[in-house]
Amino acid sequence: MRVAGQRAITAWSWISSLLLTGSVVTVVGFVLIKSLPVLHWRLIFGRTPPLEALWRWAPVTGGLWPAIGGTFFLVITAVGLALPFGLGAGIYLADCADGRLKRGLTLLFDVLAGVPSIVVGLFGFSLTIFLHRYLSARIYPSLLISALALAFLVLPYLIRGTQEALENLPNALRLIAPALGATRMQNIFRVLVPKALDGIAGGVLLSIGRCAEDTAVIMLTGAVASAGLPKSLLGSFEALPFYIYYISSQYRDPQELQQGYGAALILLLVCAVLLATSLILKNLLARRVRGW
Amino acid sequence: MNPNTDCKIRLTDLSFYYGPRRILDRINASFSEHALTTIIGPSGQGKSTLLTILNRLWEEIGGGRIQGKVEIRLDGHMVDIYRDLHPLDRLRRKVGMVFQEPNPLPMSIYKNVAFPLKLIGATKDWHAVEAKVQSALSQTFLWNEVKDRLHHDARTLSGGQQQRLCIARALMAQPEVLLLDEPTASLDARAAEVIEELLTRLKSTCTLIMVSHYLEQVRRVADQVMELTHGRLNHQ
Numbered sequence: 147m148r149v150a151g152q153r154a155i156t157a158w159s160w161i162s163s164l165l166l167t168g169s170v171v172t173v174v175g176f177v178l179i180k181s182l183p184v185l186h187w188r189l190i191f192g193r194t195p196p197l198e199a200l201w202r203w204a205p206v207t208g209g210l211w212p213a214i215g216g217t218f219f220l221v222i223t224a225v226g227l228a229l230p231f232g233l234g235a236g237i238y239l240a241d242c243a244d245g246r247l248k249r250g251l252t253l254l255f256d257v258l259a260g261v262p263s264i265v266v267g268l269f270g271f272s273l274t275i276f277l278h279r280y281l282s283a284r285i286y287p288s289l290l291i292s293a294l295a296l297a298f299l300v301l302p303y304l305i306r307g308t309q310e311a312l313e314n315l316p317n318a319l320r321l322i323a324p325a326l327g328a329t330r331m332q333n334i335f336r337v338l339v340p341k342a343l344d345g346i347a348g349g350v351l352l353s354i355g356r357c358a359e360d361t362a363v364i365m366l367t368g369a370v371a372s373a374g375l376p377k378s379l380l381g382s383f384e385a386l387p388f389y390i391y392y393i394s395s396q397y398r399d400p401q402e403l404q405q406g407y408g409a410a411l412i413l414l415l416v417c418a419v420l421l422a423t424s425l426i427l428k429n430l431l432a433r434r435v436r437g438w
Numbered sequence: 439m440n441p442n443t444d445c446k447i448r449l450t451d452l453s454f455y456y457g458p459r460r461i462l463d464r465i466n467a468s469f470s471e472h473a474l475t476t477i478i479g480p481s482g483q484g485k486s487t488l489l490t491i492l493n494r495l496w497e498e499i500g501g502g503r504i505q506g507k508v509e510i511r512l513d514g515h516m517v518d519i520y521r522d523l524h525p526l527d528r529l530r531r532k533v534g535m536v537f538q539e540p541n542p543l544p545m546s547i548y549k550n551v552a553f554p555l556k557l558i559g560a561t562k563d564w565h566a567v568e569a570k571v572q573s574a575l576s577q578t579f580l581w582n583e584v585k586d587r588l589h590h591d592a593r594t595l596s597g598g599q600q601q602r603l604c605i606a607r608a609l610m611a612q613p614e615v616l617l618l619d620e621p622t623a624s625l626d627a628r629a630a631e632v633i634e635e636l637l638t639r640l641k642s643t644c645t646l647i648m649v650s651h652y653l654e655q656v657r658r659v660a661d662q663v664m665e666l667t668h669g670r671l672n673h674q
Binding site: 317318319320321322323324325326327328329332336337340341 | 493528529530535553607
């Protein structure tokens with residue numbers, strides 16, 4: 147009976163893994179096949195020569211270049227805004243807070259993680275109206291407002307990722323540096339955080355993915371269909387997820403729909419580049435800390 | 439023992455509690471300077487806890503409560519470590535500790551040994567740091583074994599080498615007292631022998647207090663033996 151049970155669990159594990167891998171391959175393959183006919187420089191740069199767009203910053207019409215740039219700026223700004231607060235709060239929860247306060251804050255961040263992105267988008271939109279009315283009439287839905295709203299959306303991933311990575315460290319490790327005369331902050335930043343880098347990086351990667359794919363937030367807070375490359379943080383912008391949503395719901399001919407699939411493939415590539423960059427940065431940081 | 443000069447550590451009516459449970463019960467004891475005192479006794483009697491009381495490391499774990507007085511002669515002055523507002527980081531540099539399991543930090547051999555200097559910001563003079571690292575590694579008979587791979591991951595060393603590395607790291611802070619919590623428990627006989635020889639030599643610079651379960655080892659190295667049973671510490 148025990149052997150049969152073990153075999154059943156093993157088989158179920160294999161089936162689950164194969165199903166998930168198969169799903170990913172199917173989705174990526176589907177997008178790749180559908181977008182193959184439009185995979186050309188024109189998909190990205192439209193009628194503008196690529197070198198003109200890249201070196202001379204020439205305006206691109208009818209291509210995805212502004213949306214790619216907008217997505218990069220958006221993700222980097224949002225994660226850049228969220229990272230210091232997410233790390234700080236995660237470290238506080240793992241190593242400083244205790245008792246009722248810790249339980250209360252943990253629950254609060256779990257609730258925050260469950261807030262639908264459309265609600266966060268509406269909050270960002272309301273914030274824009276409030277700031278426009280009471281702070282400056284120059285404030286409109288913009289890259290900054292979108293990035294702020296996305297930062298708010300991904301904060302729980304960063305906080306809980308950091309907290310769990312630190313809390314999962316063995317207790318013996320926590321005592322090494324204090325036994326050598328390290329202060330609490332030295333212990334946290336010289337030993338515990340470097341050791342928990344892999345776990346923390348997991349939260350960062352999740353945040354990057356979430357920022358790159360979310361449409362509900364940006365369509366209410368600053369993304370428009372034809373803004374060009376973002377000129378400033380207070381300007382409107384284009385973004386790939388918004389373009390995909392827009393083109394797939396309002397396409398006029400099959401060619402436009404294919405462009406939507408092409409944009410989806412490019413969004414996957416943008417995510418891969420951002421994830422690879424953050425992994426490389428994490429490894430460089432780890433190597434610097436560990437010194438071999 | 440001359441009470442004014444030879445006594446390095448004095449415990450007066452020391453009791454320790456975890457929640458309602460009393461672990462140590464009104465202990466009165468003195469530990470001689472430049473001697474190796476071993477604490478023996480059955481498991482779960484509070485031997486490791488007693489060590490962590492001497493450098494206040496139990497406070498990092500929390501949940502405990504202490505009564506009584508712990509005085510240690512530091513820089514020539516008897517200091518009540520729980521009342522005299524002695525800076526905690528300085529106390530722990532002066533009262534070093536080596537744990538039962540070798541615990542190198544996840545960094546290179548060199549960085550592990552230089553870590554205590556990094557903590558006090560004393561790593562600007564690279565030549566001085568290198569000299570100190572070499573001296574600490576030589577003191578623990580490790581220099582010849584690792585001099586060609588100082589920048590390798592410290593966790594690639596054998597168990598015995600890792601434990602000597604941890605002792606070298608503790609020595610970098612120039613401690614006056616070194617606490618050793620069963621330092622040879624996870625090592626083979628040969629590695630344990632090397633550590634014993636090292637401890638015998640260290641007596642000239644440090645006061646050593648070691649928890650051990652191996653009576654043969656205690657007979658070989660100890661100058662003073664105390665047994666901890668039912669919360670009381672008795673001289674042997």
